[in-house]
Amino acid sequence: MAGRRVSLPGDREVVLRPIGPEDSAALQAAFERLSPESRYRRFFTSVSELAEGDVRYLTDVDHHDHEALVALAGDGGDLVGVARFVRTGPAEAEPAIVVADDWQGCGLGTVLIDALADRAREEGIEVFRASVLAENPEAIRLLTRLGDVSRRADGREVELEIDLRPVQEAAGRLRSMLRALASGTQPGLAMLHRLTWRAPRTELGGPQRNVIVAAYDAGTPPGAAVAAAAELARALGAGIELVGVRAPAFEGGSELLSALQATSQQLLARGLEVGAHLRRGDPVASLVDVAAEQHARLIVVAATDRHGPARLLAGDEPYAVARHAPCDVLLVRGAAVA
Amino acid sequence: MTNLAQMLTDTVAEHGDRTAIKLDDLQLSYDVLDQAVARAAGMLAAQGLGPGDRVGIMLPNVPYFPFVFYGALRLGAVVVPMNPLLKGREVAFHMSDSGAKVLLAWHQFAAAAREGAQEAGAECVLVEPGGFEQRLGAADPVAEIADRQDDHTALILYTSGTTGTPKGAELTHANLRSATQISVDLVDADADGVSFGGLPLFHVFGLTSGLNSAVRVGGCLTLLPRFDPAKAIEVLQRDRVTTFLGVPTMYAAILNDPARASFDPSALELCVSGGAAMPVEVLRAFEDEFGCKVLEGYGLSETTAIASFNRPDRERKAGSIGIPVDGMEMKVVDADGAEVAQGEVGEIVLRGPVVMKGYWNRPEATAEAFDEGGFFRTGDLATVDEDGYFTIVDRKKEMIIRGGFNVYPREIEEVLYEHPAVREAAVVGVPHESLGEEVAAAVALKDDADGATVEDLRDFVKQRVAAYKYPRLVWLVDELPKGPTGKILKREIEPPS
Numbered sequence: 001m002a003g004r005r006v007s008l009p010g011d012r013e014v015v016l017r018p019i020g021p022e023d024s025a026a027l028q029a030a031f032e033r034l035s036p037e038s039r040y041r042r043f044f045t046s047v048s049e050l051a052e053g054d055v056r057y058l059t060d061v062d063h064h065d066h067e068a069l070v071a072l073a074g075d076g077g078d079l080v081g082v083a084r085f086v087r088t089g090p091a092e093a094e095p096a097i098v099v100a101d102d103w104q105g106c107g108l109g110t111v112l113i114d115a116l117a118d119r120a121r122e123e124g125i126e127v128f129r130a131s132v133l134a135e136n137p138e139a140i141r142l143l144t145r146l147g148d149v150s151r152r153a154d155g156r157e158v159e160l161e162i163d164l165r166p167v168q169e170a171a172g173r174l175r176s177m178l179r180a181l182a183s184g185t186q187p188g189l190a191m192l193h194r195l196t197w198r199a200p201r202t203e204l205g206g207p208q209r210n211v212i213v214a215a216y217d218a219g220t221p222p223g224a225a226v227a228a229a230a231e232l233a234r235a236l237g238a239g240i241e242l243v244g245v246r247a248p249a250f251e252g253g254s255e256l257l258s259a260l261q262a263t264s265q266q267l268l269a270r271g272l273e274v275g276a277h278l279r280r281g282d283p284v285a286s287l288v289d290v291a292a293e294q295h296a297r298l299i300v301v302a303a304t305d306r307h308g309p310a311r312l313l314a315g316d317e318p319y320a321v322a323r324h325a326p327c328d329v330l331l332v333r334g335a336a337v338a
Numbered sequence: 339m340t341n342l343a344q345m346l347t348d349t350v351a352e353h354g355d356r357t358a359i360k361l362d363d364l365q366l367s368y369d370v371l372d373q374a375v376a377r378a379a380g381m382l383a384a385q386g387l388g389p390g391d392r393v394g395i396m397l398p399n400v401p402y403f404p405f406v407f408y409g410a411l412r413l414g415a416v417v418v419p420m421n422p423l424l425k426g427r428e429v430a431f432h433m434s435d436s437g438a439k440v441l442l443a444w445h446q447f448a449a450a451a452r453e454g455a456q457e458a459g460a461e462c463v464l465v466e467p468g469g470f471e472q473r474l475g476a477a478d479p480v481a482e483i484a485d486r487q488d489d490h491t492a493l494i495l496y497t498s499g500t501t502g503t504p505k506g507a508e509l510t511h512a513n514l515r516s517a518t519q520i521s522v523d524l525v526d527a528d529a530d531g532v533s534f535g536g537l538p539l540f541h542v543f544g545l546t547s548g549l550n551s552a553v554r555v556g557g558c559l560t561l562l563p564r565f566d567p568a569k570a571i572e573v574l575q576r577d578r579v580t581t582f583l584g585v586p587t588m589y590a591a592i593l594n595d596p597a598r599a600s601f602d603p604s605a606l607e608l609c610v611s612g613g614a615a616m617p618v619e620v621l622r623a624f625e626d627e628f629g630c631k632v633l634e635g636y637g638l639s640e641t642t643a644i645a646s647f648n649r650p651d652r653e654r655k656a657g658s659i660g661i662p663v664d665g666m667e668m669k670v671v672d673a674d675g676a677e678v679a680q681g682e683v684g685e686i687v688l689r690g691p692v693v694m695k696g697y698w699n700r701p702e703a704t705a706e707a708f709d710e711g712g713f714f715r716t717g718d719l720a721t722v723d724e725d726g727y728f729t730i731v732d733r734k735k736e737m738i739i740r741g742g743f744n745v746y747p748r749e750i751e752e753v754l755y756e757h758p759a760v761r762e763a764a765v766v767g768v769p770h771e772s773l774g775e776e777v778a779a780a781v782a783l784k785d786d787a788d789g790a791t792v793e794d795l796r797d798f799v800k801q802r803v804a805a806y807k808y809p810r811l812v813w814l815v816d817e818l819p820k821g822p823t824g825k826i827l828k829r830e831i832e833p834p835s
Contacts, residue, residue: 036752044826045818047762048755049784054824086822096823131825134717134734137706140673151673153683153719156736156828158673 003072004115008106013074016115019082021060023070026079028055035101041136042098044157058084067119071112073103083112085119091126097142104138113142117164128162148323208327210236211296215287216244216260216276224302228332230267232300239273243290245283284317288324299329341486342511343411345518346375346553353529353556359401360560360577366401368556371408374401376479378409384477385440385461389414389484392438392494394460395540396420396429396451398563402465403539404549405474406442411492414484418494418506419540421743422447423804429454436494436506436698445469488512494698495542495639498737498746506698507640509542516691517642518550520663524633524647525581525608529556532605533581536562536570536588542643543612547583567595578605582630585613585742587773590620593627594772603628608650612637613742614774615730618656634659636730640707640714641666642692646728658727659720666690667713670722675709683731686720687713738767738775743806745777750799750807757798759783759790762818765809766831779809780831782817 003017019027028050031039036046050058061068061084068084080100085093095116099108120128128146132139134156143149148163212233217223226242233240244260260276267274275294279286291299301318322329346368354369366374387393393410395417397403410417418436420429422444429450433441438460443451445466455462464470486492492511496504521527533552537544552559560577562570570592574582589611592598609624609632621632635647636659646668648660662668669677670684678684693714696704708714717735720728738745747765754763762782767775781795792812800808811833819830 036755040748043824044828045751045762045764046755049761051761051785051817058824084823088822094822096825131821153673153685153732153734155732156734 005074006071006111008108008111010106012103012106014071014080014108014111015074016069016071016111018063018119019059019061019068019070019084021056023079024055024059026070026072027059027082030079030082030100033100034098038098038101038104041133041139042096044131044133058082064123067116067123069112069115069119071099071103071108081108081112083116085116085125085128087123087125088129089127091124092129093120093125093127095120095128095130095143097139109138109142110145113146117146121164126163126165128160128164130160130162131157132160134158148320208297209295210238211241211294212236212238213241213243213287213291213294213296213299215283215299215301216242216263217302224332225300226263226267228302228330229300230270230272232298232330233272234270238297239275240267241275241277241290241294241296242267243277243279243287245279245286284320284324287321288326292326295326297327299325299327300332301329302332340488340490340511340515341411341414341483342492342514342518342550343375343408343483345515345550346372346408347483349553349556356529356556357558358553358556359404360558361401361563364401371404373479374405374474375408375412376481377474377477378405379412379480380409380477381473382406382409382415382440383413383480385463387413387415387440389486390416390490392416392418392436394418394420394429394433394436394438394441394443394455396422396424396441396443396447397465397540398422398444399535399539399544399561400444400465400563401561402442402470404553406465407539407545407549408553409480412480412483414486414490416491416494418496419545420496421538421540421804421806423806424450424454425802425804426450426453426457427802428804430457431503432496433458433460435496435504486511489695491695491698493542493545497639497744498749504746504749505700505703508695508698509642510695513642513692513694514546514550516665517546517644518554520644520665520692521547521551522554523664524635524649525551525610526650527551527555527557527581531555531557531580531607532577533557533559534562534570534574534579534583535559536565536573537583537585542639543585543637544583546643547610547612565591567591568597571595571597571601574603574606575601580605580607582606582609584609584611586611586616586620587614587741589616589624589632590772593620593624598627601628603630606630608633610635612643614739615657615659621656635663636660636718636728637692638716640694640716641688641690642694644692645686645688645690645716653725655723655725655727658723658729660728661726662690662728663692666692668728669713670720670728671709671713675711680724681721683719683721685734686716686718686728686730688716689713738765738777740767740770740775740777740806741773745807747777750777750779750803750809753799753802754779754781754795756802757790757795759787760795762826764818764826764828764831766828768811768833776811777807777809778811778813778833780813780815780818780833782815 003015007013031050039046065087071081073080080103083097085095087093143160146162150161152159212229214229215225244256257278264274264276277290318331350368350372355367357365358368358371359366393415418438420432441455441462445464452462489510491508492514493509494506496506498504535548539545612635633648637644646660646662648654667689669687672678672684719732720730736747750765751763754760761784765779768778770776796812813834819827
């Protein structure tokens with residue numbers, strides 16, 4: 001079966017391909033080379049041998065409800081890793097992964113789990129439900145990077161539920177828009193005008209309205225997200241909804257409110273249709289909620305806004321917005337482009 | 339000044355003529371204890387032992403234990419206490435992992451001790467009544483206390499956690515001193531007190547709350563080398579014990595022994611329980627019967643046995659492990675290390691003066707054991723109530739507590755896997771009336787198993803591990819219950835009815 005070559009750090013190379021019954025001997029040999037510790041982490045006990053039936057079960061898979069990918073060492077062809085999932089519900093599967101002891105820590109686990117997640121999505125799997133030993137932080141890290149995760153501690157095991165659903169594929173035009181905006185050039189804005197639809201917001205069909213939601217960072221001048229959203233709104237003839245969020249424990253929201261109102265006034269003065277929302281609680285949830293309520297076509301967030309005294313979104317939060325948003329999300333640089 | 343052994347010298351100066359150690363008819367004053375310790379130190383020095391050197395001590399609760407324990411500390415040596423029931427290969431592991439060159443072992447367990455010491459290339463000195471006194475008599479007494487810093491290791495205690503092989507928790511002189519002081523303050527111990535010495539001294543709970551606390555205040559510790567409820571009642575009565583220290587199974591055994599009817603508990607002031615959760619009905623029954631409060635606490639080898647306790651002067655909540663001891667920061671956190679809301683389950687993490695320095699020669703395991711804030715991850719899952727009382731609900735680490743002794747399934751499974759007929763093995767705890775939990779194993783044999791029986795398997799393990807660890811119950815299965823990808827489902831393993 002044809003495989004895909006993958007380079008790993010340290011001049012190592014593996015070939016990735018789906019498992020087949022012809023891999024029985026290689027799987028058996030790989031199992032025998034595994035240390036008791038690795039066996040324990042894979043099977044939750046240090047199984048001493050795989051029975052014939054076990055090997056058949058693990059290699060003779062239907063590639064739909066049960067898929068396994070093997071990694072073969074680029075040089076000798078030894079089997080050095082296996083990642084598999086077994087369907088446990090219509091859109092749910094249990095993953096398992098094992099990497100040969102002398103191949104651990106070189107990124108092979110990441111390569112395998114990513115490839116497995118891709119195969120799972122192709123087979124209609126939306127959720128991985130994995131039991132991992134609580135004392136196996138490497139496995140927890142591997143799985144956690146696949147998507148939104150909820151975990152439940154259960155004695156020596158941790159049950160992870162990983163949402164594999166892809167982030168809504170950004171349309172080509174949005175990618176172009178992103179590039180244009182990132183470069184901050186006039187041709188970029190011009191291209192944006194050409195590439196994007198410019199329907200007045202009242203004439204919009206479909207579920208989305210011509211509204212842009214912008215994350216509001218307190219401070220003067222307004223944050224990068226608001227500046228970029230204002231530019232876009234003008235170019236697209238869209239309305240703009242500003243969302244300011246105060247921390248749950250933070251009592252005095254009046255300063256934020258007046259700053260929000262001041263910015264709204266400025267934008268109104270520039271001929272834009274503006275709404276302002278002051279929310280309390282989680283910034284990610286607030287942005288997503290307003291976007292849903294307003295049927296917005298786009299959310300604009302800034303990566304790291306050094307203008308505002310308080311950053312609305314930090315670290316991975318813009319990414320979290322993208323995962324939950326009902327529409328596309330534009331992530332702009334931390335400096336105002338206007 | 340910071341050497342823990344200084345504690346004994348200070349007490350000798352003040353309470354020299356008071357009784358330190360009792361064992362039935364034998365009574366040793368602090369003066370006599372000091373002399374014996376001085377000679378034990380001399381004997382060990384003659385063996386070549388000096389500051390930082392490790393020495394194995396494999397003794398039951400006999401007066402020789404404090405002799406060699408404080409003798410070794412006086413030289414600045416590091417003590418590696420071992421259960422006298424350990425088998426040869428286990429002894430060898432403790433000795434070679436710690437790099438101990440000398441093993442002091444009880445004569446009744448000479449075979450395993452000699453075998454283990456030999457395998458580790460260490461010298462084995464047998465401790466035998468009569469013979470050992472002669473050895474001590476021939477040694478030059480050492481009064482001088484070796485200079486030790488607070489963070490110098492005093493004790494290496496082996497504990498398994500989730501790994502198949504045990505790791506040595508390094509406790510420093512400061513750790514031991516803090517734990518001793520906490521223990522003394524907790525029960526308000528003084529020179530008039532008599533403590534029950536039935537908890538093994540090779541275990542950190544007995545060592546801290548029993549021996550070190552008594553020595554700290556000049557009190558008396560009355561030893562019981564082998565726990566038996568009728569004998570325990572006799573000792574409590576005869577020596578007018580004021581503080582009873584025990585694990586839950588001891589409480590239950592005393593409560594169920596006919597001898598309790600004639601027991602006059604008037605001297606008993608306070609009881610302390612640890613090592614495992616005490617069934618609430620046992621706790622209530624014991625308190626009713628003997629009119630004496632039982633305080634439950636919680637700690638690990640890694641925290642010098644002490645972390646939280648119910649207090650004599652505050653509400654005692656049955657089933658709870660109490661509130662953190664003085665100086666201990668104790669939190670319940672989620673997987674990301676954030677503190678959970680009140681009433682929610684999370685892992686207990688600890689920081690404070692009794693928390694170990696690290697695992698001996700295992701920097702990676704040490705790094706994993708502590709979070710970014712320097713808190714030790716216990717692996718115990720608990721909740722905190724509105725009054726700040728902690729209650730253990732589960733464990734992340736796999737552990738069976740059999741009569742107060744920790745048995746790590748992983749360690750026993752690894753031994754089972756050494757048997758040529760074993761394909762799959764899972765060691766689990768099953769409920770047991772008096773022990774709390776009993777060790778049991780489900781085993782699937784290889785196709786070519788050649789007629790191995792459950793008796794063969796049980797004996798195979800019994801020969802290789804200490805008696806309290808081997809599975810009393812072994813049964814055969816075609817295969818262990820497994821999930822879709824082949825991970826075994828331990829929760830679904832049930833012994834045949």
